[in-house]
Amino acid sequence: MSTLLKTLSERGSDLWQATGQHIWLSVVSLLIAIIIAVPLAISVQKHKRIAELLNQIAGILQTIPSLALLGLLIPFVGIGQVPAIIALVTYAIFPIFQNTFVGLSSIDSLLEEAADAFGMTRWEKLRRFELPIAMPVILTGVRQAMVLIVGTATLAALIGSGGLGTFILLGISRNDNSLILIGAIASALVAVIFSGLIQLLQRVRLRTMLISLGVLVVGIAGFETYQGLQKNEPNITIAGKMGSEPEILINMYRDLIQNSDPKVQVTLKPDFGQTSFLFNALKSNQITMYPEFTGTVLQGLVKENRPVQDMNAPQIYRTAKNDLKSQFGMNFAKPMKYNNTYALVVKKSFAAKYHLKTISDLRRISNKLNAGFDLEFIDREDGYRGIKKLYGLKMKYQSMDPDLRYEALNKGAVNIADGYSTDSQIRQYHLVALRDNKQLFPIYQGAPLMKDSFAKNNPKIIKALNKLAGKISEKDMQQMNYEVNVQKRSAATVAKNYLVSQHLIGGK
Incomplete structure (x- = not known):
């Protein structure tokens, strides 16, 4: 606890900045998702087949892994806030669209018939009773979307969008649990606070809600414009x-x-x-x-x-x-x-037990090897692919985060891992880098x-x-x-x- 409080004290300003970035991404993404999903659900209210098709498409989009989606977006829209917001909106559309359609479809048909008898227009029916009646269900979908957005937004740090994910990624990179906890707890608090605020909206009138959302949109757009005007220098x-x-x-x-x-x-x-x-x-x-x-x-x-x-x-x-x-x-x-070349590393005790000095020595105990490899290393010709071809060596392996694989090796979850010759963990965990006796790894x-x-x-x-x-x-x-x-x-x-x-x- 003392370490956590010390880290919090040292990084207080960074935490406020990251929280602001996280809230910005979340709010903007949610507003865009609402602007897309709610009118879309209203427009297909009377067309159930089209609604089912759109619902399936939105559901399929939500199943795309977030990292894959970010990777696909970068070549088209670059890095930063734009791809992050696109990804977050993609995930948020499904619950909002689904709940809006369900809420509107559940309205008593007698009310609809009475409204038609009184000659109400489509807009009058929406404004006077359809949206107010469906609002609790719609806001439930909005709340679900917000929680989803806040959690997924932590990955935005991977593409330079900032946010609380920077604390989590930095904590994993530094093996610092305090940073991970700070990022995770702050993200959870943001989700809880926004969920509560959305729940409060159920108690206000539709007109007040729309005005509030309009003011929020104008405020965000104005702030973004102001920020852009300040960036005059290269x-x-x-x-x-x-x-x-x-x-x-x-x-x-x-x-x-x-x-x-x-x-x-x-x-x-x-x-x-x-x-x-x-x-x-x-x-x-x-x-x-x-x-x-x-x-x-x-x-x-x-x-x-x-x-x-x-x-x-x-x-x-x-x-x-x-x-x-x-x-x-x-x-x-x-x-x-x-x-900074690649290396295969093992514990000193493991190397001593099986007399390991080179990568070729691993062939004698290939059935005993349980490796933790970085995804990039697994797929490279100068990585595991090359090891299989040049050394004729196959082993059981699992993909891991570059920093977590060392921790797994130290705790015995794996007994061999890839690394780099300059990694501090080789010294920290008393590891041995096996000699690349066939010179697979090029000079880096x-x-x-x-x-x-x-x-x-x-x-x-x-x-x-x-x-x-x-x-x-x-x-x-x-x-x-x-x-x-x-x-x-x-x-x-x-x-x-x-x-x-x-x-x-x-x-x-």
Whole structure:
């Protein structure tokens, strides 16, 4: 409890900001869903077959996994609030549409006949008795949609939309239960509060409700317009993959850029997601740059996979740089020194028991292996696919979050996992990285990846970023990861301390 309260005290301002972002996403998504679903249900009230078809379509959309939907939206609408709102609206339409149709369809037919006898128009019937009678059922659907939206909105943090999901993702990444609890509890409280407010709406008149919703819509639109007018200066958006290392690197990029030109505004989006999310976001101009690795470029991003096992580090970098430029019009800045390659890791006790030193040694005990692998590693040619082909090694495995797989290995839930050579958990949990004796894993040197047009228009920024070229050893990176993940120091502080110690920026 003391740790939770300490974390809450330290991150109070961040929590308020994240809560505001979460509420914003939730309210806007709910209003759009209401504007779509309620009129749609009213329009098909007398057409049950069409209503059933629309109900089935809305239900099918709701079954699409949220991460899959976000991934599908990024190439078309980029990252940030737009894809998040589209996804949330998609999930919210079903309960609102269904309840609105059920509420209107349940009205006594005698009332309808009496209204027709008095010559009431369609709008008069809706306003005077249909909507008021159906309102409790409609609001039940709205309340269900809001709870669904608030819970699903935590995933919006994966695509740079902020919200309380940032606390949960950061907690998983740092193995910090306090951050996870803060994000989860705050999200639950938001859902409970909004559910209560929606329930109170049942006690007010329809006209008052519509006026209140109108004021809310106008207020939100005005606030968004005001915010947009304030963003007059150019902004560089730097995103990073999941984990401490990408966050350290993007903080270094920001510090180097602002050290060269303090007037430049830099926005960071850490824990953005898997490689495909970032690459698509870069292609669609939703971010300016992100740290990428040479091996990943050649094995997963360019159109033709290159046989990199026989290339040295400079050759791999030149090939990756040329392919990115010719195929995507992108610029790959100069790489850092360390090789953040893949590794298969086991506990020291497990390695000693079965005399494991290389990946080939695993073939002797393949029937005893229970692996926890990252999804990206499972599907890569320089990952588990390559292990099966080159080493002739098959094992039982399950997919896991990149950070959770280490915890599972430490607790004995799995006995082998994939990792990176600079991961702090190798030191933290006393693990052994088995030697890649057949040289499956290529060299992975990191460098900023951006559009070529941006690089040409900003030579001063490129010069600043290139100060990291040839810097940071594997030992340095593992130590910095250890400071963030284990010693709980902020990535921004760790990044700045390194730059100052190497005289790349001035200290304060």
